[in-house]
Amino acid sequence: MLIKFFCPRWGSESLSWDDFCLKVKQEGYHGVESPVSLEEEEKKDMKTALDKYELLFIGQYYQSFDSNLEVNKIEFEQHLYNILELNPLLIDSQTGKDYFTAQQNKELFDLASIFSNDNNILIAHETHRNKALFAAHITMNLLNQNPEVKITADFSHWCNVSESLLEEQEKALKIAIERTVHIHARVGNSQSAQVSDPRSKQWGSELEAHLNWWDKIVENRAASNSNLLTITPEFGPYPYMPAIPFTKMPIANQWDINVYMMNLLKERYHLYN
Template sequence: MAAFDRLNDGSNDAPRLRVQQTFWGMIKLPMNAETEWTLDEKFARCKDAGLEGVECWLSDDNEKEVTEALKRYGLRLALGHRPFKLEDTQKLIERAVRVGADYVMAQPADAYTSVDVVAKLVTEGRKVANDAGLCYFVETHRNNFTETIPQTLALIERVPEIRITADLSHFVVVGEFYGWEAERAHERMLPILERVSHIHGRISNGEQVQVDCGDGSTPWARFFVKLWALAMQNWKVGAGPGDILPFSSELGPPRYAITTPGGQEISDRWEQGLLMTRLAKEAWESA
């Protein structure tokens, strides 16, 4: 199993950070425009920004169009899914192998599913993925079993070898963290941060799951840089040649994005997404 704890490109290169974008996060861009960017415009902008891949949830309807566009721009692919049963993961792995995805991530079940069921689901799902030569990461996310720190810790106790896609914005908004020392957020999350192999770039201020961070100097931005750096520091322990830590900017469209009553977004998600990658690189350097 250890060979699948981190994404690896098979090279002898030093362990590195890979910045990328989520497909979902490019819905309704550019900001408040009458016409949305085409698929080619979206991927061309990713390429021009130095992003290396796009994370997608594909269907039979868009698989061919999206994967062909990614190839045109030399962008890598990762796939996500929300499994309730092993068959969900088996179908995803078939698709992942077919389209040449680098790794897969899972948002497992929901908060009303027992830890026994979820532990079995992610253990068997990881085996299916690993048998196909793919890493399998479990995402921390609201409306999944992993929506809270205590539930995620309970899952780790059952499946200590689990590897995490850290979308820490969910923990922060559910736990109503403000980044204060007395909250012990870093300490409470540490067993999770020790298992991170993939990070989603979204920042919460403890009240909203996704907020504008200005130039990155806001208190909530600095809080997340510290969290990401701690996860990266733990990832670097034991990392070897060819290992890659993917960081995916994931700023969602409305209703994730805050809007006026008329539905106009108040923050430029594309520019803020690029800020996420800059903050990720800063965290990497400080890790």
């Protein structure tokens, strides 16, 4: 099994696609994870840069803002087809809403499953606040009810939602780990989905907890004879990144943190490089 690392576009939108992809390539990432604009000119620039620097691509869908399920479904499918035009390795999807019923979210999972089968593309539903898989216990129930669903594991959100390091949610973690095909490697804590800087010893317990979960995902994917596991270090900019009051100056460098996390995991999982 190989492990490939992807750089988030999130936080680097001020760079042109060419400058961004050059920087990504120079840091040693294998690819980019990003949403895809509906504007043809930007989409063309994006594809040109990805091809120029020979970078893999993971598409990202997050635009599930509408509380009307039927509108949500239409927009979901529109964005999935738009992402597909750039030949993604897989699609990370922030599917559904936390206030939808289990049946309503199931309709979105079913739509994704049909799309996935029709287009031979893997969709990983992200464990994200405000979305269908916003909490560990809710996700456990939905995964049991929807056995075809695969996930992007971003357990930092669950730590924030539950105000814990999930010490009492081992059953939920077990099924989530078994269904994970993609990781967002961000470290959260009981009060936030992002620690200020994982390089600081003050977050040692939080980092260790996340590393242990990621280790289990790697072990599970390898044991199931999977060919590939993808990881995106996804520490975000302000307001995910804490900032100095009044100035909004971030207290750490997002880019450097994500590169640090990639290199930490490359070393930790060097057998899969």
